Amino acid sequence: MIRLKLNPLTESATLLRRAGVVLGSVGLTALYSLLILLRALFGKLNRPIVDKYCREWSGALLRLVRANLTVRGAVPDFGDGRRYIVMCTHASHYDIPVSFVSLPGSIRMLAKKELFGIPLLGQAMRAAEFPSIDRSNRTKAVRDLERARAMMESGIVLWAAPEGTRSPDGKLLPFKKGCFHLALDTEAVIVPVAIRGIHEVLPARTWQINLGQPVDVRVGTPLETAGKTKEELPELMAEVRQRLEDLLGNGEAE
Numbered sequence: 001m002i003r004l005k006l007n008p009l010t011e012s013a014t015l016l017r018r019a020g021v022v023l024g025s026v027g028l029t030a031l032y033s034l035l036i037l038l039r040a041l042f043g044k045l046n047r048p049i050v051d052k053y054c055r056e057w058s059g060a061l062l063r064l065v066r067a068n069l070t071v072r073g074a075v076p077d078f079g080d081g082r083r084y085i086v087m088c089t090h091a092s093h094y095d096i097p098v099s100f101v102s103l104p105g106s107i108r109m110l111a112k113k114e115l116f117g118i119p120l121l122g123q124a125m126r127a128a129e130f131p132s133i134d135r136s137n138r139t140k141a142v143r144d145l146e147r148a149r150a151m152m153e154s155g156i157v158l159w160a161a162p163e164g165t166r167s168p169d170g171k172l173l174p175f176k177k178g179c180f181h182l183a184l185d186t187e188a189v190i191v192p193v194a195i196r197g198i199h200e201v202l203p204a205r206t207w208q209i210n211l212g213q214p215v216d217v218r219v220g221t222p223l224e225t226a227g228k229t230k231e232e233l234p235e236l237m238a239e240v241r242q243r244l245e246d247l248l249g250n251g252e253a254e
Contacts, residue, residue: 013209021064021209032057033124040127050128051106058097065201066212071102073219076191078105083152083188087179087240090161091170091199098195099159102217110160110179129156133182149186170199172244175237183225184233192220192240194247218247
């Protein structure tokens with residue numbers, strides 16, 4: 001078990017502190033996006049640099065809210081040549097930074113296409129090999145899928161949220177099929193990851209920020225998809241859901 005204690009005290013942020021967290025987060029995101037774009041412009045951007053920037057950015061965001069992280073479970077060897085998809089619970093904007101800090105390897109979020117339209121951030125995400133799959137356009141979806149598969153074969157670990165949107169209370173929402181189709185199409189190994197307590201840091205659809213919140217990252221047993229067919233998609237989704245429910249522990253303290 002890995003424990004990263006940034007501050008043991010939990011408290012609700014004042015309005016001034018909330019403003020500081022928001023401005024600091026926007027500033028850090030713009031800064032690291034700019035660093036990536038400048039390196040890309042001069043031909044000095046590579047995957048290890050992106051990994052380093054992602055973890056530095058994530059660590060800085062978590063320090064702003066003084067998150068108190070604990071990581072449990074055996075993380076697979078992402079460098080063994082297989083394709084991997086991390087399927088993670090999604091209850092906060094902080095799920096991504098927590099995952100970058102907690103997991104090794106070249107983690108890249110499977111992003112919504114709308115994020116690529118955000119100035120600086122969108123261009124930086126493209127330069128940093130963040131994939132997106134647009135299933136509304138079949139031709140483009142096929143190209144996106146081939147690109148995602150090639151990225152995974154080259155060592156990138158995809159991060160996806162099967163719920164598709166943030167849960168307001170930390171409990172699992174209904175799953176979308178997209179990332180499961182991708183897992184089957186690429187014969188990827190699914191790594192279930194549940195993040196407990198993260199919904200308390202910045203509750204969904206609010207501006208309330210809780211400082212020093214304990215956050216428990218739980219890595220589950222990987223699930224192979226090689227050899228599985230499209231007809232087995234419902235069973236695959238049910239199995240991943242059950243594993244995430246077990247990791248969450250139905251919200252009870254361990």
